Amino acid sequence: MEQRDILDVIGVGIGPFNLGLAALLEKTECTYKCFEQKPTFDWHPGMLLEGTTLQVPFMADLVTMVDPASPYSFLNYLHEHERLYQFYFFERFHIPRHEYNHYCQWVANSLKGLQFSSEVKTITLHTEGDTYYEVTVQQGEADKTYYSRHVVMGVGTQPIIPKDFQRMYSDQLYHSAHYKMKREQTLQARSITVVGSGQSAAEIVYDLLQQQSERKYELSWYTRSKGFYPMEYSKLGLEHFSPDYTHYFYHLEQEKKEQALKNQALLYKGISFKTISDIYDLLYERTIGGQKTPIKIQALTELTNIERKEDSHVLTLYQYEQGIYEKAVSDMVIMATGYQNTIPSFLEGMKPYLQLADHGQLEIDEQYKVKTSVEGASLFIQNGEIHTHGVGAPDLGLGAYRNAAIINQIAGKEVYTLYKRNVFQQFGF
Structure with a gap:
């Protein structure tokens, strides 16, 4: 019989969460590999704009919240780059987004178990005798098979454009995730419209406002939300991004979970106070002496239709409180319409074993394990459990905690201590 080298764990995707998994696994004797289809680590490259910061403190790095002495901490990154005193005088808890990306790249370059330009195509289950996963990975022109007792999926979310407008996707109508790559072309337009009211939309609007005096384009900003509201950032509000709240949320009935998520949008979908302030201050300065407001900003307004006309777009907008439709013309349309989780295609071979909820999403236990009919081989998930674990699922500050919980299960012992309070x-109660 063929002797197979069976790893303890394979990570699918190398974003911050599986990168943190790999960094924390270095403290164990577990064997692992993580695969990523992109050629290098690059975190939301389309939104790495100058002046933007993380929306969580620097302690929400890959490891600190469970292993502050780790060599892969952000503070050790600063030490290795001879920047500790500069950061000390920087006196900010929220670091530049670009620096966070560089920190993650530094960690990625330090770990030997990561393989980029490697796309996971299929995951199937071997059940004859020993139970383990067979993972087929496309690397260059060839497919290679790896074997593992556990798999951790960290493939992230996908940019979403409303279904009615997907056919219109082009270099002139695109998702905010690609803004930086298309920025120079966008700045040459005569008119630009941003749709959405989250942090990404606001950062793009602020960047466009800063360039508008020189470029002279018309600028519009619409959202169907009730307003351009700030993200909840009070200290007690932030406690919702904790293991304690995750535990509480997990044990609610599904109907209560769905209702809670609807009421918690501003915990993770609003705009930072600073970005709102920066936009407002710039508008105030630009309108000194009776100058015309350089942008049209309107909430309560839904984009209902888009028609292509020559080299521009005709937008149909509906102000639903007034019940009034209006047409607008815009060369460029930037859809800051969020992201969504999907069940990856590489799980097709696992369908007979997966347990799905009524709404078609994966059933996940409290310890981040996808519920299956399989014994002895676990399938874990990163940032795909908001429907079961609540608003903390995509939060960087809970990434290390979730990884510690997963690693303790894989290792079969308490590698990392997790506090109950x-x-x-x-x-x-």
């Missing part, structure tokens, strides 16, 4: 408030 992390916040001041109680979420239930």
Whole structure:
């Protein structure tokens, strides 16, 4: 019989969460490999704009919240780059987004178990005798098969454009995720429209406002939301991004979970106070002496239709409180319409074993394990469990905690200590 080299764990995708998994696995004797189809680590490259920062403190790095002495901490990154004193005098908790990306690249370059330009095509289950996963990976022109007792999926979310407008996708109508790559072309337009009211939309609007005096384009900003509201950033509000709240949320009934998520949008979908302030201050300065407001900003307005006309777009906008439709023309349309989770195509071979909820999403246990009919081989998920674990699923500050919980299960012992009490408030009885 063929002797197979069976790893302890394979990570699919190398974003911050699986990168953190790999960094924390270095402290164990577990064997691992992580695969990523991109050629290098690059975190949201389309939104790495100058002046933008993380929306979480620097302690939400890959490892610190469970292993502050790790050589892969952000503070050690600063030490290795001779920047500790500069950061000390920088006096900010929220670091530049570009620096966070560079920090992650530094960690990625330090780990030997990562393989880029490697796309996972299929995952199937071997059940004859020992139970383990067979993972087929396309590397260059060839496919190679790897074997592992556990798999951790960290493939992230995908940019979403409303279904009615997907056919219109082009260099002139695109998702905010690609803004930086298309920025120079966008700045040459005569008119630009941004759709959405989250942080990405606001950062793009602020960047466009800064260039508008020189470029002379018309600028519009619409959202169907009730307003351009700030993200909840009070200290007790932030405690929702804690293991304690995750535990509380997990044990709610599904109907209660769905209702809670609807009411918590501003915990993770709003705009930072600073970005709102920067936009407002710039508008105030630009309108001194009776100058015309350089942008049209309107909430409560849904984009209902787009028609292509020569080298521009005709937008149909509906102000739903007034019940009024209006047409607008725009050369460029930037859709800051968010991201969504999908069940990856490489799980097709696992369908007979997966447990799905009524809404078609994966069933996930409290310890981040996808519920299956399989014994002895676990399938874990990163940032695909907001429907079961709540608003903390995509939050960088909970990434290390989730990885520690996963690693403790893979290692079969407590490698990382996880506290039972992390916040001041109680979420239930």
